[in-house]
Amino acid sequence: MSDHERFHRGLLDLIAVPGVVEIVIALHERCGSVSLAELVETATPRAVPLLRSLAAAGQVSRQDSGTWDGPVSPDARFVLTASGVGLANTLVEIEDWGRRNLPVSRRSHRA
Numbered sequence: 001m002s003d004h005e006r007f008h009r010g011l012l013d014l015i016a017v018p019g020v021v022e023i024v025i026a027l028h029e030r031c032g033s034v035s036l037a038e039l040v041e042t043a044t045p046r047a048v049p050l051l052r053s054l055a056a057a058g059q060v061s062r063q064d065s066g067t068w069d070g071p072v073s074p075d076a077r078f079v080l081t082a083s084g085v086g087l088a089n090t091l092v093e094i095e096d097w098g099r100r101n102l103p104v105s106r107r108s109h110r111a
């Protein structure tokens with residue numbers, strides 16, 4: 001398997017983790033920075049490890065000067081990188097495709 005194939009497989013594995021898509025969409029919908037507290041409130045209660053994974057994959061970055069080594073403050077702010085914006089747009093396109101092409105019973109499973 002090439003590095004390119006491994007990267008894509010890794011990204012697919014990452015977005016399959018519960019809560020990851022919700023974080024990406026929450027960041028996308030807010031068109032700017034979002035605090036950890038806001039993400040925990042609206043997307044997923046275990047946001048920190050997911051944000052770490054998304055940051056390692058180049059999809060999210062911290063806006064403050066904090067590190068990932070210690071606890072993350074609820075006030076820490078996060079944004080999608082350019083790559084993360086592309087991922088978010090792709091996820092929105094997939095959701096739109098699903099609305100147009102999947103039976104209603106399959107679409108309501110996500111909700």
